[in-house]
Amino acid sequence: MRRWSAALAVAAxxxxxxCSSGGSGDDGGGTAAKPVTLRFLSLAWQKESVAxxxxxxxxxxxxxxxxxxxxVQGSWDNVNDQLVTSFEAGDxxxxxxxxxPALAGFSSRxxxxxxxxxxxxxxxxxxxxxxxxxxxxxxxKGGQGxxxxxxxxxxxxxxxxxxxxxxxxxRIPTPDSPWTWDEFASVAKKLTKDGAxxxxxxxxxxxxxxxxxxxxxxxxxxxxxxxxxxVKVGPQEREVLQRIHDQLYTDRSADPSALGMGTADPLPGFxxxxxxxVPAGVYLRQQVAEQAxxxxxxxxxxxxxxxxxxxxxTSQTLSVPADGKHPDEAVKxxxxxxxxxxQAKLAKGDWLLPTSTSAATDPGLTTGENGWDVAxxxxxxxxxAPYLKVNGFDEWKSKVATPALQEYFANKxxxxxxxxxxxxxxxxxxxxxxx
Amino acid sequence: MSATRSLxxxxxxxxxxxxxxxxxxxxxxxxxxxxxxxxxxxxxPLVYGILLAFTDARSGRNSxxxxxxxxxxxxxxxxxxxxxxxxxxxxxxxxxxxxxxLASLGLALLLDQNLRxxxxxxxxxxxxxxxxxxxxxxxxxxxxxxxAGLLNALLGTDVDWLNDFSLAxxxxxxxxxxxxxxxxxxxxxxxxxxVPKELHEAVxxxxxxxxxxxxxxxxxxxxxxxxxxxSLDFVWNINQFSLVYVLTQGGPGGRTRLPMLFxxxxxxxxxxxxxAATLGVAVTLVVLxxxxxxxxxxxxxxx
Numbered sequence: 153m154r155r156w157s158a159a160l161a162v163a164a165x166x167x168x169x170x171c172s173s174g175g176s177g178d179d180g181g182g183t184a185a186k187p188v189t190l191r192f193l194s195l196a197w198q199k200e201s202v203a204x205x206x207x208x209x210x211x212x213x214x215x216x217x218x219x220x221x222x223x224v225q226g227s228w229d230n231v232n233d234q235l236v237t238s239f240e241a242g243d244x245x246x247x248x249x250x251x252x253p254a255l256a257g258f259s260s261r262x263x264x265x266x267x268x269x270x271x272x273x274x275x276x277x278x279x280x281x282x283x284x285x286x287x288x289x290x291x292x293k294g295g296q297g298x299x300x301x302x303x304x305x306x307x308x309x310x311x312x313x314x315x316x317x318x319x320x321x322x323r324i325p326t327p328d329s330p331w332t333w334d335e336f337a338s339v340a341k342k343l344t345k346d347g348a349x350x351x352x353x354x355x356x357x358x359x360x361x362x363x364x365x366x367x368x369x370x371x372x373x374x375x376x377x378x379x380x381x382x383v384k385v386g387p388q389e390r391e392v393l394q395r396i397h398d399q400l401y402t403d404r405s406a407d408p409s410a411l412g413m414g415t416a417d418p419l420p421g422f423x424x425x426x427x428x429x430v431p432a433g434v435y436l437r438q439q440v441a442e443q444a445x446x447x448x449x450x451x452x453x454x455x456x457x458x459x460x461x462x463x464x465x466t467s468q469t470l471s472v473p474a475d476g477k478h479p480d481e482a483v484k485x486x487x488x489x490x491x492x493x494x495q496a497k498l499a500k501g502d503w504l505l506p507t508s509t510s511a512a513t514d515p516g517l518t519t520g521e522n523g524w525d526v527a528x529x530x531x532x533x534x535x536x537a538p539y540l541k542v543n544g545f546d547e548w549k550s551k552v553a554t555p556a557l558q559e560y561f562a563n564k565x566x567x568x569x570x571x572x573x574x575x576x577x578x579x580x581x582x583x584x585x586x587x
Numbered sequence: 588m589s590a591t592r593s594l595x596x597x598x599x600x601x602x603x604x605x606x607x608x609x610x611x612x613x614x615x616x617x618x619x620x621x622x623x624x625x626x627x628x629x630x631x632p633l634v635y636g637i638l639l640a641f642t643d644a645r646s647g648r649n650s651x652x653x654x655x656x657x658x659x660x661x662x663x664x665x666x667x668x669x670x671x672x673x674x675x676x677x678x679x680x681x682x683x684x685x686x687x688x689l690a691s692l693g694l695a696l697l698l699d700q701n702l703r704x705x706x707x708x709x710x711x712x713x714x715x716x717x718x719x720x721x722x723x724x725x726x727x728x729x730x731x732x733x734x735a736g737l738l739n740a741l742l743g744t745d746v747d748w749l750n751d752f753s754l755a756x757x758x759x760x761x762x763x764x765x766x767x768x769x770x771x772x773x774x775x776x777x778x779x780x781x782v783p784k785e786l787h788e789a790v791x792x793x794x795x796x797x798x799x800x801x802x803x804x805x806x807x808x809x810x811x812x813x814x815x816x817x818s819l820d821f822v823w824n825i826n827q828f829s830l831v832y833v834l835t836q837g838g839p840g841g842r843t844r845l846p847m848l849f850x851x852x853x854x855x856x857x858x859x860x861x862x863a864a865t866l867g868v869a870v871t872l873v874v875l876x877x878x879x880x881x882x883x884x885x886x887x888x889x890x
Contacts, residue, residue, distance in 0.1 A: 233855045233856065236856075239648075240646060261646055261647030261858065262647050263648060547856075558840060
């Protein structure tokens with residue numbers, strides 16, 4: 153027994169010595185040429201987009217032997233849980249792909265590096281102020297900062313079955329003269345016949361969709377007075393809610409059985425001619441282009457217009473952690489990764505809109521093919537989503553707003569009841585965060 | 588000294604080794620290798636968790652943690668989401684445990700019979716046990732899938748099982764029962780094989796039918812096993828996390844949000860570490876109370 157444990161101890165010591173000598177050997181021998189390794193947590197998931205990401209990383213690694221980037225695949229499903237744990241443990245990835253709603257929470261907790269003053273002017277000027285607004289947050293100590301570089305944005309458009317539109321003889325809208333919500337309602341009614349519905353509203357995750365569209369009528373859902381944010385559901389906020397509800401239960405031009413669906417779920421019905429219109433984010437065009445049966449004629453319609461055509465926008469972002477070991481190298485990599493030509497590649501890969509103004513002129517993003525021209529044109533009406541600046545929005549969304557809106561659209565509660573819950577229960581949630 | 592003396596005294600007597608642990612540095616040194624992991628890996632985190640429950644600890648680099656006494660408990664008692672989640676937890680814990688017990692008892696009785704291919708059947712009954720909860724969850728998510736799911740194909744229905752407000756919890760409970768059946772079955776089967784054959788024979792001679800034999804012989808003989816396995820099952824079930832996390836993440840609208848999922852969300856999604864710790868402590872207390880009551884009643888009835 154004793155001899156064994158002695159042998160084990162010797163082995164352990166030898167191992168430890170081997171490791172540490174290996175480490176110090178690197179330190180000593182490397183001097184200036186020692187490459188820095190950055191871990192880049194990417195959330196790209198569509199095939200083309202993953203390919204574009206990896207290709208850019210490879211390009212960078214070839215051109216910069218002293219700063220090597222390691223591509224780490226993450227997933228939108230659990231990225232925020234993963235990041236909280238890695239931030240708390242003090243070992244976050246060096247470059248973090250996420251979106252602006254998440255940054256709002258992280259920045260107020262001090263996890264992220266303030267990038268203002270660190271970014272090269274070329275990058276700063278290529279992205280318009282409206283997009284920078286989606287990544288500017290309080291630092292939790294009374295200051296303000298820029299906590300990421302915004303690069304991909306999404307607008308809500310309508311995907312339409314052109315054959316059904318032509319048959320009903322409705323006007324095809326253009327970016328210069330889009331449908332108003334009233335016109336949309338009457339068109340949807342016209343398209344509802346022979347067992348087909350005018351529109352399918354997939355409302356499995358209704359909150360962001362409704363809040364982004366609510367800006368059409370100036371609905372912000374939150375108001376801040378004296379540093380205290382509260383929920384507000386007034387006539388402006390009710391417009392879009394009421395109009396969607398009317399389509400479902402008054403006009404009966406929207407299919408109630410689509411309510412439980414996720415964004416992509418109505419596509420089989422759309423291809424089969426069961427739904428003439430599907431409201432969706434621009435990225436859904438990719439799946440339509442890929443999965444549509446031969447000869448299916450579809451068209452991307454510009455965003456609806458209420459009082460304005462404005463929609464709330466969030467961005468996908470790249471950030472640097474406050475505890476990162478190589479912030480300067482990380483910023484350099486981001487500046488390369490998100491320059492105009494590269495943003496155009498990433499936007500094409502994800503079928504989203506680039507924030508870069510030079511990328512938006514890329515011929516691939518302005519062609520009429522697959523609705524790119526309409527999609528890219530819709531970027532001009534994107535403004536920062538008001539809820540981005542609300543501390544505690546995530547909890548409000550999952551605990552209060554999602555169930556309340558789902559029950560309202562399922563016609564289980566009235567609009568007044570939904571509004572009451574959004575406000576009363578919502579304010580209770582927000583209070584936790586104002587302490 | 589006393590240790591060596593008592594050891595020396597014990598040796599001739601032969602069968603009283605336990606007195607050797609009455610004290611002395613030698614015993615402690617022997618215990619240490621076993622004690623250190625327990626202290627570091629079990630007791631340490633437990634104490635830390637309990638302490639955390641009395642603070643306002645939050646995630647974040649610039650958050651300052653201070654002692655807040657019972658403020659978290661007060662918040663908890665007034666939190667309707669907590670009570671909702673707690674109710675879901677109880678419904679889940681009790682129904683899964685009861686259904687699991689009934690189904691496993693049936694299966695165990697069947698496997699105790701002298702069937703053909705009994706060995707194979709026993710192995711098959713263990714299969715769910717061999718699967719990690721995440722795999723089980725993914726598999727059942729495919730079964731419940733609204734478009735491509737096995738269940739809708741079999742029933743010819745078009746139901747989104749895991750996203751329906753009233754069906755989600757029952758659907759998840761079915762998976763819970765399925766997952767937990769093997770260990771319950773095995774334990775009950777072992778218990779059944781310990782029931783003396785003579786008893787059955789004796790009652791048969793007295794003219795008792797199958798049902799009588801089951802009710803008056805098998806069940807009372809199994810009682811200690813049943814008490815043990817149902818109480819263990821209850822603890823496991825109410826603390827279940829991974830299975831439901833994979834299946835529904837607590838949705839739709841919190842209808843399947845078990846207490847542990849709720850605590851996880853509070854801690855890692857919203858960053859309220861102190862509050863989440865209070866939740867953990869509260870659930871532990873409730874489990875202890877329920878178990879205490881149950882075991883006490885069982886012990887009293889058995890006596």
